[in-house]
Amino acid sequence: MRVFKNIAVTGGAGFIGSNFIRHIFQDKQFSGRVINIDKLTYAGNAESLADVQNSFSDRYFFERVDICDFKAVKSCFEKYDIDCVIHFAAESHVDRSIHGPAEFIQTNIVGTFDLLEVCRQVWGGRNDTLFHHVSTDEVFGSLGDSGYFYETTPYDPRSPYSASKASSDHIVNAYHHTYGLNVTMSNCTNNYGPYQFPEKLIPVMLLNMLGEKPLPVYGDGMNIRDWLYVIDHCSGIWSVVQNGKIGETYNIGGENEWTNIDLVNCMCELVALKTGKDKEYYKKLITYVKDRPGHDRRYAIKCDKIKSELGWNQSVTFDSGLSLTIDWYLNNQSWIESIKSGEYLLWVDKNYTGRD
Numbered sequence: 001m002r003v004f005k006n007i008a009v010t011g012g013a014g015f016i017g018s019n020f021i022r023h024i025f026q027d028k029q030f031s032g033r034v035i036n037i038d039k040l041t042y043a044g045n046a047e048s049l050a051d052v053q054n055s056f057s058d059r060y061f062f063e064r065v066d067i068c069d070f071k072a073v074k075s076c077f078e079k080y081d082i083d084c085v086i087h088f089a090a091e092s093h094v095d096r097s098i099h100g101p102a103e104f105i106q107t108n109i110v111g112t113f114d115l116l117e118v119c120r121q122v123w124g125g126r127n128d129t130l131f132h133h134v135s136t137d138e139v140f141g142s143l144g145d146s147g148y149f150y151e152t153t154p155y156d157p158r159s160p161y162s163a164s165k166a167s168s169d170h171i172v173n174a175y176h177h178t179y180g181l182n183v184t185m186s187n188c189t190n191n192y193g194p195y196q197f198p199e200k201l202i203p204v205m206l207l208n209m210l211g212e213k214p215l216p217v218y219g220d221g222m223n224i225r226d227w228l229y230v231i232d233h234c235s236g237i238w239s240v241v242q243n244g245k246i247g248e249t250y251n252i253g254g255e256n257e258w259t260n261i262d263l264v265n266c267m268c269e270l271v272a273l274k275t276g277k278d279k280e281y282y283k284k285l286i287t288y289v290k291d292r293p294g295h296d297r298r299y300a301i302k303c304d305k306i307k308s309e310l311g312w313n314q315s316v317t318f319d320s321g322l323s324l325t326i327d328w329y330l331n332n333q334s335w336i337e338s339i340k341s342g343e344y345l346l347w348v349d350k351n352y353t354g355r356d
């Protein structure tokens with residue numbers, strides 16, 4: 001098992017990154033430090049890790065840095081003696097990539113390149129380091145009614161988001177083959193769970209239900225996604241970082257396919273149970289809207305490799321994961337308000353001003 005002392009988590013203030021940092025601090029075997037490198041775009045909220053900061057103030061550090069700022073990233077590496085990078089930072093919302101692709105090219109491609117360059121320059125030929133790249137199943141394109149994505153499936157991205165992620169995946173692999181950088185990679189299906197910015201399907205539907213607003217479903221609602229509880233994604237990444245083969249990619253998935261419309265109906269029923277309202281009350285809010293351009297029809301992944309090689313498995317059923325997620329949003333209205341209004345930046349100023 002690989003052991004690292006100073007792990008840089010990029011994008012650690014985002015949805016999956018913040019869950020990941022909390023997850024590894026719960027691992028009793030882990031005694032290293034985590035340096036959260038995050039620019040705090042609209043999607044990042046350093047306050048999501050206030051509990052970690054309180055409990056692990058000697059091992060958790062936050063640096064508000066843009067991964068495209070080569071000098072600033074390099075000085076983080078030198079300041080903390082980084083020996084592992086787990087790279088989450090990205091522009092991550094497909095709809096935003098359709099309206100404004102430039103940020104996606106900048107952060108997802110140029111930013112990943114900058115990080116790799118820092119690793120190459122600072123680490124040189126060291127063999128006790130690792131760059132783990134967090135990627136998506138969307139790089140593989142769209143499936144018909146049958147079939148799955150495997151690690152060997154050729155890339156066929158369709159949106160500016162997936163194309164930018166595909167591009168960064170190729171650059172990561174190129175740095176391994178060309179410069180001998182120790183890399184691992186994971187491609188994962190759709191995540192859901194606490195701390196997800198309220199623009200993605202599950203939090204949008206949930207908050208609209210609670211606000212009695214229309215529930216917008218794209219096209220005919222028959223697009224299929226494979227859903228994985230975020231903590232299961234985090235445990236998969238952690239197992240690849242510790243034990244995955246260098247230079248290899250691992251698919252991580254939920255093996256849990258849902259059409260969008262079935263998922264929204266299921267959420268209506270669960271939320272009705274929790275709020276005591278009739279499920280039809282929520283279902284009546286469902287509104288079909290014009291489809292997203294280039295909307296991939298179906299994603300489904302085979303994750304046998306990580307299961308057989310690393311012993312990873314999903315641990316949270318969809319019923320319980322969805323229920324936990326709904327409860328979390330119901331109990332964390334202040335987080336939702338602060339991230340939607342940008343108020344969290346005031347919290348950052350208050351807590352981090354003057355901190356080097």
Ligand SMILES: NC(=O)c1ccc[n+]([C@@H]2O[C@H](COP(=O)([O-])OP(=O)(O)OC[C@H]3O[C@@H](n4cnc5c(N)ncnc54)[C@H](O)[C@@H]3O)[C@@H](O)[C@H]2O)c1
Pocket residue numbers: 010011012013014015016017037038039040041042043044045065066067068087088089090091092093107111134135136137165187188189190191192197
């Ligand atoms: N959400 C999913 O379902 C899913 C599935 C598979 C893979 N992924 C991948 O996982 C990663 C994390 O996704 P997420 O859903 O947590 O995203 P997110 O949008 O919630 O968080 C992204 C984080 O990156 C930060 N960031 C953005 N640009 C930056 C920059 N230039 N410099 C430094 N920080 C920057 C943001 O401030 C934010 O904290 C992404 O790489 C994404 O492609 C996500």
